[in-house]
Amino acid sequence: MLKLEGSRCVRYYSKLSGCDRCQAICPEDAIKTQEGGVAIWQQECIECGACVGVCPTEALALSSLNVTEFVFELLKSEDDIIGCRYNFVCLAGLSVEYLIALGLVKDITLDIGHCAECEIKESCFPVIEHNIAQANYVLGAIGAKTIEAKELRKMKENAPDRREFFNLFTLQGAMRAKEELHEEMKALEDPSIALSDSEAKAIRDKTIPNKRKLLFMLLKRFPKPQEYKYLENEHLTFVSDKEIDHTCDNCSICYRICPTEALSTTKRGDKILFDAMLCVRCHLCHDVCEKQSIKLSQYFDTKELFEPEQKVLAAFSMVRCEDCGALYTYFGEEEMLCPRCRIEEEEAKSLWGIE
Numbered sequence: 145m146l147k148l149e150g151s152r153c154v155r156y157y158s159k160l161s162g163c164d165r166c167q168a169i170c171p172e173d174a175i176k177t178q179e180g181g182v183a184i185w186q187q188e189c190i191e192c193g194a195c196v197g198v199c200p201t202e203a204l205a206l207s208s209l210n211v212t213e214f215v216f217e218l219l220k221s222e223d224d225i226i227g228c229r230y231n232f233v234c235l236a237g238l239s240v241e242y243l244i245a246l247g248l249v250k251d252i253t254l255d256i257g258h259c260a261e262c263e264i265k266e267s268c269f270p271v272i273e274h275n276i277a278q279a280n281y282v283l284g285a286i287g288a289k290t291i292e293a294k295e296l297r298k299m300k301e302n303a304p305d306r307r308e309f310f311n312l313f314t315l316q317g318a319m320r321a322k323e324e325l326h327e328e329m330k331a332l333e334d335p336s337i338a339l340s341d342s343e344a345k346a347i348r349d350k351t352i353p354n355k356r357k358l359l360f361m362l363l364k365r366f367p368k369p370q371e372y373k374y375l376e377n378e379h380l381t382f383v384s385d386k387e388i389d390h391t392c393d394n395c396s397i398c399y400r401i402c403p404t405e406a407l408s409t410t411k412r413g414d415k416i417l418f419d420a421m422l423c424v425r426c427h428l429c430h431d432v433c434e435k436q437s438i439k440l441s442q443y444f445d446t447k448e449l450f451e452p453e454q455k456v457l458a459a460f461s462m463v464r465c466e467d468c469g470a471l472y473t474y475f476g477e478e479e480m481l482c483p484r485c486r487i488e489e490e491e492a493k494s495l496w497g498i499e
């Protein structure tokens with residue numbers, strides 16, 4: 145069964161979120177992103193895992209496969225091949241971060257031998273190719289061995305043939321539907337996008353996805369390159385570097401909403417800080433910025449992978465309001481009034497007919 149942890153999905157953080165990566169890759173139209181949430185039609189889902197791989201915040205997971213555990217097991221084992229008919233679901237279910245993490249430790253080969261004749265190749269194969277290219281772009285830049293993609297057509301012992309393979313997805317779904325009849329039936333009729341109380345509360349918690357934690361851990365063990373290279377930000381989908389231009393008025397929405405605390409502020413609120421290695425590139429800060437002040441930088445410095453640094457994206461003067469005493473962002477106005485007291489003063493003036 146496909147599980148959605150709503151408190152991790154950026155659609156639940158803001159109605160302005162435009163994230164639709166899960167819907168875009170789903171080959172069976174089992175996922176619909178909506179304003180303020182995501183609906184899943186469990187009866188359509190074939191559990192290929194592709195949506196799990198593209199979700200930036202790990203909001204989606206298969207009950208039958210924990211990808212972090214799979215990666216750990218593979219790292220421990222002698223095996224170095226990953227294939228959809230051999231030991232994994234669709235290779236699109238392996239995000240770029242996991243591919244890089246694996247590439248740092250092992251000579252990994254992805255078996256793409258079944259892709260050409262696969263029923264879901266149209267949605268998934270371009271993403272598989274792009275993820276491999278992206279992982280190799282990063283691995284190559286830091287002097288690690290790149291990942292190979294080969295047509296091995298490796299099969300698990302007693303694996304069903306191709307036609308039976310997809311029938312099995314449906315069969316698996318039907319068996320689980322029996323076990324989880326109640327929830328499943330509810331999902332069949334009306335896939336609710338509502339959050340439970342505990343999920344709604346958990347939205348305030350800032351969490352770093354497991355895939356990012358694993359990458360951190362393995363990068364620490366990898367020798368630092370002699371010199372750091374710059375990567376083109378536009379070729380990356382899992383991390384980013386950012387800039388904030390002069391139009392920013394320190395409204396605070398970007399750092400309050402960032403799900404991983406990649407964006408943050410100081411106690412005084414006079415700076416917007418950014419930690420590139422915590423950014424999962426969910427695009428939420430861009431979606432909610434009314435003035436479009438936050439932008440992607442042209443380059444991502446690979447130094448961030450080994451020596452992450454928090455940088456100042458914007459700095460402001462903070463002063464106390466002459467009226468209420470609250471701290472506010474000062475842009476050189478004549479009257480030292482916070483926005484709320486300024487509005488109150490303007491309203492009072494118009495009420496009394498004072499210019």
Ligand code: SF4
Binds near residue numbers: 154165167201
């Ligand atoms: S955060 Fe994940 S689950 Fe939510 S819309 Fe984006 S891809 Fe889908």
Ligand code: SF4
Binds near residue numbers: 424426430
């Ligand atoms: S900095 Fe922006 S793109 Fe990066 S994780 Fe935070 S909200 Fe998402």
